[in-house]
Amino acid sequence: MSRTTICKSAAEAVAGIEDGATVLVGGFGMAGMPIRLIDALIDQGATDLTIVSNNAGNGDTGLAALLAAGRVKKVICSFPRQTDSYVFDGLYRDGKVALEVVPQGNLAERMRAAGAGIGAFFCPTGVGTPLAEGKELRTIDGRDYVLEFPIRGDVALIGAHIGDRAGNLVYRKTARNFGPVMATAAALTVAEVSRVVDIGDIDPEVVVTPGIFVDRIFEVTR
Amino acid sequence: MTIPAPLDKNELAAMIARDIPAGSYVNLGIGQPTLVADHLKPEAEVVLHTENGMLGMGAAAVGDEVDQDLINAGKIPVTELAGASYFHHADSFAMMRGGHLDVCVLGAFQVSRCGDLANWHTGAPDAIPAVGGAMDLAIGAKNVFVMMSLFTKDGTAKLVPECTYPLTGLGCVSRIYTHHAIFDIDAAAGAVRVRETFGISMSELRSRVTVELA
Numbered sequence: 001m002s003r004t005t006i007c008k009s010a011a012e013a014v015a016g017i018e019d020g021a022t023v024l025v026g027g028f029g030m031a032g033m034p035i036r037l038i039d040a041l042i043d044q045g046a047t048d049l050t051i052v053s054n055n056a057g058n059g060d061t062g063l064a065a066l067l068a069a070g071r072v073k074k075v076i077c078s079f080p081r082q083t084d085s086y087v088f089d090g091l092y093r094d095g096k097v098a099l100e101v102v103p104q105g106n107l108a109e110r111m112r113a114a115g116a117g118i119g120a121f122f123c124p125t126g127v128g129t130p131l132a133e134g135k136e137l138r139t140i141d142g143r144d145y146v147l148e149f150p151i152r153g154d155v156a157l158i159g160a161h162i163g164d165r166a167g168n169l170v171y172r173k174t175a176r177n178f179g180p181v182m183a184t185a186a187a188l189t190v191a192e193v194s195r196v197v198d199i200g201d202i203d204p205e206v207v208v209t210p211g212i213f214v215d216r217i218f219e220v221t222r
Numbered sequence: 223m224t225i226p227a228p229l230d231k232n233e234l235a236a237m238i239a240r241d242i243p244a245g246s247y248v249n250l251g252i253g254q255p256t257l258v259a260d261h262l263k264p265e266a267e268v269v270l271h272t273e274n275g276m277l278g279m280g281a282a283a284v285g286d287e288v289d290q291d292l293i294n295a296g297k298i299p300v301t302e303l304a305g306a307s308y309f310h311h312a313d314s315f316a317m318m319r320g321g322h323l324d325v326c327v328l329g330a331f332q333v334s335r336c337g338d339l340a341n342w343h344t345g346a347p348d349a350i351p352a353v354g355g356a357m358d359l360a361i362g363a364k365n366v367f368v369m370m371s372l373f374t375k376d377g378t379a380k381l382v383p384e385c386t387y388p389l390t391g392l393g394c395v396s397r398i399y400t401h402h403a404i405f406d407i408d409a410a411a412g413a414v415r416v417r418e419t420f421g422i423s424m425s426e427l428r429s430r431v432t433v434e435l436a
Contacts, residue, residue: 028274028311029297031290054311081352082297092350101351104273105315105358112312124361125319128392130343131353173308174274175291180310208310 004167005216006196010040013190013218017046017155024111024151024182025053025063026158029082032175034159034192035062036220041157047071052111052151054104054178056080056088064088072097076151078104103131106148108181114150115184115213123148153186160209163193163219164202167211176208183213190216227421228401236261238327238369238399242268246324247317249273249359252296255327255369269305271323273355275314278306295355318355318362326363328356330370330395332385335433337395337409339368340387353390360391372400372431379431381405381414403427405435 007013014037017023023041027033042065049072056075057064064087066072075097080088091097102110103125113121122145126132136147158179161172169191171179183189191209196219229237231254239261242248249271250256259281262268270279272294279294280301288299317323332340339360342353360366370380381398393409397417404417415436419427428435 029293031274031293031297079352079354081350089350093348099350101353103353103357104311104355105319105362108311108315109319123319125357127361128338129357129389131357171308173289173291173302174272174276174293176308176310177275178311181312 002166002199002211004165004211004214006165007216007218010036010218011043013037013192013216014040014044014157016188017041017044019046020048021046021154022050022052022152024153024156024158024178024186025051026156026177026179026182027062028054028174028177030058030062032159032171032177032179033062034157034190037157037190037192037218038062038066042066042069042071048073050074050076052076052107052153054078054107055082056085056099058082058084060087067091067097070096074098074100076100076102076107078102078107101131107151108178110148110151111153111178111181111185114152115181118150120147120149122146151185153182154188156182156186156189158182158189158191160191160193162195162197162202163191163214163217164197164211165199167214167217168202168207169193169209169214170202170206171208180209183209188215189213190218192218192220194220229420230401231257232260234369234399234401237404238367242266242325244268247271247277247322249318249323249326249363251326251328251356251359252354253329255329256294256296258327258369271314271317272300273314273318273359275309275311276302276306278303280306315355315358318358321362321364323363325365325367326359327367327369328359330368330380330398331387332380332382333368333370333395333398333407334382334385335407335414336412337393337407338385339366339390339395340385342390343388345388356390360394365396366391366394368395368398370398370400372402377430379433381431381433383433
């Protein structure tokens, strides 16, 4: 019997997320954004959340709605400012949400490190910039590097295309983005998919995220 | 070749496209650098990388082609070319940080004579900082080309002895394409050489840019 749970509702998929949790949220803009799971998280009520995502919400839906509901104390992201990030912009300017800006490659690699059991890594990105201030530097073979630490999630909420009952996932086009990395980096990984299929229906050669990284799957019915 | 007037943005994009070797893997930054794609010749088989996880990106999508799962780094719907591939973010940034991309073209607020780049933050106290993939591209691509106007609206040169805006990367820019001139930067020597000028004399260029120009 698969350890991965196929959830009957979005509420079941986000059950147990606690106040103060660090939640990794997939998506780049709206592509790959697990909208139904975020809506369910708003209904579920967890608050004081730290959200790790590439952006800080678009328009009034998804992350923006979670922010507007006042559930987020901190956002760790690479690119909060967009043409339609007015919800975040307002909260940030009013001092109601903290922000840690992380270069996009570090955001991905810090979660990859968490998922892979890496304690920290030296990285050339950001050397000599304000984002490296206060961080340990080392010169290796003549090049300067900054020490970066993993970002672990209590929960990852990601979007994928198809999942099977064993938790294996495939993605669709650029909606893949942070999903496979976040799936490895959280204690509890929940995937919102367009379709759930039986075990054996996904060719093992095309599985992108193996089921070992996926705890719960929720199929979005249209 | 003598060009009597400054280049317009499309002529500038064409100049950059001309200098990208056939078969290169290239990342075009958000904004004006995306115009370079319009001037790449299909037979050159330049492969465009977009940091949200794709190689072989095609033109902007129109009409029925629009698919919200297929967007570029600027979140504009795009198309895929034959031979395209998709990958996750850690792989995408390994392509940058691991030195696998041949060229990236980025916009800039300022570039220093040592090739330091400032393009992510004005440092204004009320600005919301947002860095995206700029720092990773700056240190990762084999050749970092900057596409920018040479002068701000008030006429101040953006090629400077030292950047005053917060830095994106140190000593990373190798060439600057502007509407008035193209510059090569020797980052180690802090030396700037003018490759071509457009509608401006060397003496006027020297009088308006406070960096020594060879």
